[in-house]
Structures are given as C-alpha cells and as structure tokens.
Amino acid sequence: MNAASFYPLFLQSGKVTIDSRKVEKNDIFFAFSGETFNAATLAETAADKGATAVIVEQKEFENPDRNIFYVPSTLDFLQELAVYHRNHLKIPVIALTGSNGKTTTKEIIHAVLSQKYKVQYTSGNLNNHIGVPLTLLSIKPEHELAVVEMGANHQKEIEMLCTLAQPNFGYITNFGKAHLEGFGGFDGVIKGKSELYDYLKNYSETILINENDPIQVEKTAGYSPKITFGKNTSDYKYEEFSKDHFVGLSYNGSQAQSKLTGNYNFTNLCAAASLGFHFGLDFEQIKRAIENYTPTNMRSQILEQGGKTFVLDTYNANPSSMAESLKNFSTFEGSKTIIIGDMLELGDESEKEHQTTLALAESLNFDEIITVGKHFKKVSHLSKSFENTEELSAYLKASPISSENVLLKASRGIALEKIMEFIS
Template sequence: MNIEELYSYYTASKRALIDSRKIEKGDLFFAFSGENFDAAQHAEIAIEKGATAVVVENEKYQNIEKNIFYFPSTLTTLQELAKHHRKQLNIPIIGLTGSNGKTTTKELIHAVLAEKYQVQYTQGNLNNHIGVPLTLLSITPEYEMAVIEMGANHQKEIELLCNICQPDYGYITNFGKAHLEGFGGFAGVIKGKSELYDYLKSHHKTILVNKADDIQKEKTAGYSPIIQFGSEDSEYQYQILHQGHTVGVIFDNIKAISQLTGDYNYNNLCAAITLGKHFGVESSAIKAAIESYTPTNMRSQIVEKEGKTLVLDTYNANPSSMEASLKNFAQYEGSKTIIIGDMLELGDESKAEHEKILQLAKELSFENIITVGAHFKEINSEKAFSNTQEAETYLQSQPISTQNILLKGSRGIALEKLIPFL
C-alpha cells in the first residue's frame, strides 16, 4: 500500500478523521497512537461502522481484506496524503499565520470571499501539523478556494505546514511576543513566522503586506508579487472608523462597521477587504460580510448582559495582545474592571512580561484589577487568585458593579468559567 493507492480510498470516502468516536459510514479513519492509547484497537469496529478504510501504525492490526492498512506512521501518512491531495487541487490557497489575530482574520477573509466563491477554511483551531492536513483533505470538488490558518510555537513548524498546504498567497498578521519559550525570544518569533515568506518567495507566490508594519515591510522589501495596504502609497487604502465600542473601515466611500472591538482588529479587517477586492468581490458585498460577521469564539467578543458590557478575549493572550486589549478597554466610557489571566509559554521572560502588564494596568487607572494564575499572583499583592475556582469564590461574595468588564487571558487559564458570576 502506498499513498497513491490510499488516495483512491480517500476519493471514495466522505471525509478523513482521527476521532474513533465520530466514525460514520464512508469515513477514512486514521488511527493514531500514543503512550497510553492506540486507536488501532478500534480499527475493526470502524470498519463495522462503515469506514471505507483505516490506517494503523501498529502492524499487528493490519487486515488488508477488511481495508485496514499498515503504515509506519499515521501522522506522516496523513500529511503525505494531504500533500498528494493538494497537488490535485487547481484552486488558490491562502496561507495565514501571525502572533495575534490570525483566527479572526481567517474568519473575516472567509466571510468576505464567501460572498462570491465557495470557500473552505480552517475550522476552529485545526491549525497545526494534524489540523492543516485534515483541513486540506476536507477540500472537496465544489470548493473554489481555501483559507488555511497555520499556528506555530517553535521554529520550522510553519515551514512544515507550508510544505503541506503549498499556499499561493500568504499573510502574516503581525509579529508579537507569543510562544517566546518555544521560539527562543522575539527574534525567534520573527524568524519562525517568516518561514511563510521564505516559502512564498522560493515558489514565487504572492504576499499580502501591511505596510504599516515595519517588520512586514522589511521582510518583503524588493519582492514581487505583493499586494499592499496600510500606507499612502499602497495599492489599497483605508480609513479607520469607530462606532461605540466597535471598529470599522472606510473604503471606496463605503462605511463598514464590524462587530469587533479594538483598533487592533482594524488591520484584520483591512486584510480581509484587500483580499476581497483582489479577488473581485463587490464592495457592497464586502461591506455586508464585514458587518454581518459575528465573533462567537471568545476573541474580541462583546456581550451586553444585564446592563453591563462584557468584553471576552479569553482564547489566547501574550504580552502584545494583552497590551493592545488593555489600552483599547481603557477608552471605554464608564467604570471598568479587568480580569486578566496568566500569559503562558513565555519562558525566562515570563516574570518581566507579567510585571510590565500589571504596571500598565495600574497606569490605566481601572477601578478594579483582578488577576488569575500563578504568574500574576507571584507579583500581585491584592485581588490575585491562583486559578478560576478561587476567583469564582471571590466573585460570589464580591460581585462586580462596574459598567464594563474585560476578561483576557491564555486559553489554559479558562477565564470564561467566570462568566456566570459576572
């Protein structure tokens, strides 16, 4: 059995998946294994449920008569099958990475392009070495283009993902202080994220550049083809617009107000509009897409609840995004409480970065500063809690009375658990 032969089973399948609990008739199942589990044990059950074939990496489970096939590595096989599928696709693929805002930007790009095209895009956070191949394998013949989000927390990861999805267009939202531990500092972040540029340049593909970002300008200087926005001499030019707590864009004498909070989302909106215009989406349709997109994933999400404005940004946090969120929230009218959670994966720079954020919060004069997590508790002497359980107990006895509340922290802190107590 080789990849080309396996591909014939894939084309006869409904979808590729890795979760044995979700197997349905017509699925191609990849049985992963780990220290304490081996999904290959469920191979025959998967076939009984109607799977077209199963890939296992434990040879003792192979049963060719039942379409259970052995490969030395399930992961490598999944990736190689996705690469083979990519070669059959005659559609443009947009690759996207960055330290902050890549998921929101991906969803905005999809919303805009979907006004004219059938667009497949990364679902949820399937943006790693497993998620990217699964996303590629979900691209069926009816799709006319795709938007692939690529996440990374160490060097060479974006390079790997680019070699799998082989993007025709690429955009790096920004370079921030995220995953400093894995990347080896901020310079490592720039190098790691720029692996997308390296791929695009070596294959003479198109780069989307925000010329308001000095690093993007420097890394793409002298390269062609590029699509530009963000400066007076750019091909595409925009103006920022505010309405209440939300941010919008003026383009082609059209005002488009999003449902996103924060000036940091302005560039995300501009990137989506630029790609929409590049691919011929009508301006009126772009406006409709921008205004109808509703964030529901705890990223820059505004919730009006019982007379209070709740800003949810609990999916991720790093020093760059935390600073932007605090400065944006400080501009809200009325009294304000911030509940901020630890920023994870910062390595040796963790304590210093948490101290900078706590100092910034104090300088911005919020009525209440509540921190959650061991890193903040180490440096915060008041209203500091080790975890959400401790914070829940406090909030039950000390309800927040301010008009505005911000929740911002890393995914591992799970600040959304506090919402019922606000």
C-alpha cells in the same frame, strides 16, 4: 501502501477524521496512538460504523478485508496523503500565520471570499502538523478557494506546514511576543513566522503586506508579486472608525462596521477586504460579509449580560495582545473592571512580561483590577490576585462585580471563561 495507491479510496470517502466518536459512513479514520490511549483498538468499531478505510500503525490491528490498513506512522501517512491531494488541487490556497489575530482574520477572509466563491478553510484552530493536513484533505472538488491557518511555537514549524499546504498567497498578521519560550525570544518569533515569506519568495507566490507594519515592510522589501494596504501609496487604502465599541473600515467614502472590538482588529478587516478586492469582489459584497460576521469564539467577543458589557477574550493571550486589549478596553465609557489571567509559554521572559502588563493595567486607571494565575500572583501586590479560577470563583460569589464593563483576558490554559457564571 502509499498515498498514490490509497488516493482512489480517499476520493470515494466523505471526510477524514482522527476522532473515533465522529466517524460516520464513508469516512476515513486515522487511528493515532497517544501516551495513554491507542485508537487502533477502535479500528473495528470504525469499520462497523461504515468507514471507507481505517489507518493504523500497529500491525496486529490490520485487517485488509475490512479496509483496515497498516502504515508505519499514521502521522506521516496523513501528511503524505495531504500533499498528494494538494498536488491534485487546481485552486488558489491562501496561508496565514502571525502572533495575534490568525483565527479571526481567517474567519473574516472566509466570510468575505464566500460572497463570491465556494471557500474551504481551517476549522477552529486546527492549524498544526495534524490540523493543516486535515484542512487540505477537507477540500472537495466544488471548492474554488482555500484558506489555511498555520500556527507555530518553534522554528521550522511554519516551513514544514508550507511544504504541506504549498500556498499561492500568504499573510502574516503581525509579529508579537507569543511563544517566546519555544521561539527563543522575539527575534526568534520574527524568524519563525517569516518562514512563510521564505516559502512564498522561493516559489514567486503572492504576499499580502500591511505597509503600516515596519517588520512586514522590511522582510518583503523589493519583492513582487504582492498586495499591499495601509499607506497612501498602497494598493488599497482604508480609514478606521469605531461606533459603540465596534471597529469598522471606510473605503473611498463607503463604510463597513464590524461586530469586533479593538483597533487591532482593523488590520484584520483590511487584510480580508484587500484579498476580496484582489479576487474580484466589490465593496458592497465585502461590506455585507464584514457586517454579518459575528465572533463567537471567545476572541474579541462582546456580550451583554445582567446589565453589564463583557469583553470575552479568553482564547489566547500574550504580552502584545494583552496590551492591545487593555488599551482598547480603557476607552469604554463607564466603570471598568479587568480580570486578567496568566500568559503562558513565555519562558525566561515570563516574570518581566507579567510585571510590564500589570504596570500598564495600573496606568490605565481601571476601577478594579483582578488577576488570576501563578505568574501574575508572583509579581502582583494587589489584594485581588488569585492562583486559579476556583479561588476567583469563590471570591466572586461573595463579592459581585459592580462595574458596568468587564474585560476577561487570559491564555487558553487558564480557562477564564468559566467564571462568567459567577459574575452578577
């Protein structure tokens, strides 16, 4: 079986899923095998639920009478089907990657473009070799635009994802100190993320450029077609403002205030607005989208609870995003406590980067600094340094935080949001 012969069945389906618990009538279930679990054992169960088809990579589970089909590799076939579907799509596909802000930028772009178009976009953080094909396969005939997020932690990954998504537009949010271990240092990050530029240049597609970022400018010098923002000579020029910790942008005297904190989110707003203008939206539509977008995903999320203001930024962390978060939080009025957790996947740079982050935190004169994680514990001389969230939770039960403002920032693996219930 190949993608071409299977495609008519796909067109009859509802959605494609790799989660047996989410199989519904008319879905296609790809039964992936893992180290500890073989989803092919659930093939018949998926068929019982009314799946249009089930794809397995173990011959013994094949049952053509029930549309349970064998392929040598479920991953390869998922990607092959996604490419085949992409080749039949006639809509613009926007791809974005970067070290920080990918998901927030993707969501704001979706919010803006949805003011005028029916837009499909990456769900959550399904941005890898499995998530991108699933996003492509979720694009239906009614969709007029698609926004595809691409994540990577090593060289050649963005290149591969581009061959799947075949983007017509692309944007790199920034180049930061993320996944240094996999990329082989900061220069490796630049090279790996720039694979999106390489693809777009090879096919003469459009690049969105923040002209305040010297790396973006250098990597796209002399290239066209492009959409630019940031400088007075750019296609779109915005001014930043903030009110009550929230960042906003002004354009030709008109303002749009978001519910996002941090000036690092200003460029995310600019990118979304620029794409909005490019696709024919007016500022009132862009303003409506920006002001109605509410972050709910532990990314630059502000919560008021128990008389305190919390900045919940626990979905991801690297030295670049950590520095920006600390600097932004230092501008808050009133007493301030920071709870910062380990930044993961830094490889040989880990000790130095944790030391640098801790030094920055101390220089910003917070009322209280609390660290959690083995990496911070190794370099910290602070009394309030804990190896894990369990130790920290026990401390917080006995020693409530008195500050008016509290920042929580860490890599996803630390699960720092778990301590919220212990902060009174």
